[in-house]
Amino acid sequence: MEDAIARLIHGFRSFRNIYFSGDAELFDQLKHGQNPRILVIACSDSRVDPALLMQSAPGDLFVIRNVANLVPPCEPDTCHHGVSAALEYAVNALEVEHIIVLGHSDCGGIHALMKRTPETPAGEFLERWLDLAEPARRAVLEKLPDADEMTRRHACEEASLVLALENLLTFPWVRRRVEAGKLALHAWYFVIATGHLFGYDREHCEFRTIDPNLSLKTNKRS
Structure with a gap:
């Protein structure tokens, strides 16, 4: 346990050396406020850090992370809405120009969603949270009734991303x-096993490889 904390402290030391000694100009600007152009809604999975994957500098991304990178619909009620509050701040206060919902393969949240039954709920809090992706799960089971578990799980990971856009x-x-x-x-x-990144092509309703120039290639994800 102490080794894990020691690694964090060592990492923070390196961070200070880079940004407060070698590149102090960046934080001289950031101390006056933030102005990110991009909001990323990503999974809490420890393997999928948006800033690390995109090699972004501090101040580049406004990030919301939760289990399975889900986006709730607009629900103006008296409940507590952490994702919606952060989304509102990013869009209305920071006026971001892009929102990226970043999903990934081997998602534990989607796995729990696909495996849950009335007799074996996903968890005390997780069960209710995963209800947000239930339409994606139902659509996959209807479309791929005879597919193996891995195929359906991957399909649900992608379908939940499309649902998030909706x-x-x-x-x-x-919308405005x-x-x-x-x-x-x-x-x-993002496919963890291969390091490939795919983007949703609305025109063709499928995920396509994102090339280094950020355009969508014609080959489908396999």
Whole structure:
């Protein structure tokens, strides 16, 4: 346990050496406020750190992380909405220009969603949270009734990303900025085993390889 904390402290020392000695100019700017152009909604999975995957510097990304990178629909009630609150701040206060919902392969949240039954719920809090992706699960089971478990799980990981894009548009201030051309929505899928990144192509309704120039190639994800 102490070794794990020691690694963090060592990492923080390196961070200070880089950004407060070697590149102090960056934090001289950031101490006055943040101005990220991109919001990333990512999974809490320890293997999928958006800043690390995209090699982003401090201040580049505004990040929301939760189990299975889910986006709730707009629900203006008296409950506590952490994702919606962060989304509202990013869109209305920071005026980000892009929202990327970043999913990944081998997602534990989606695995729990696909395995759950009334007799074996996913968990005390996780069960209710995963209800957000239930439409994706039902769609996959209907479309792929005879597929193996791994195929259906991957399909659900992708389907939940598309559902997240749909839920984003239920927020009036997101939809207004999208329709005004001031905000673009993206769904990206990272394959941990191969290091490949795929983006959702709305025109063809499928995920396609993202090349180094950030365009979508014609080959499908396999």
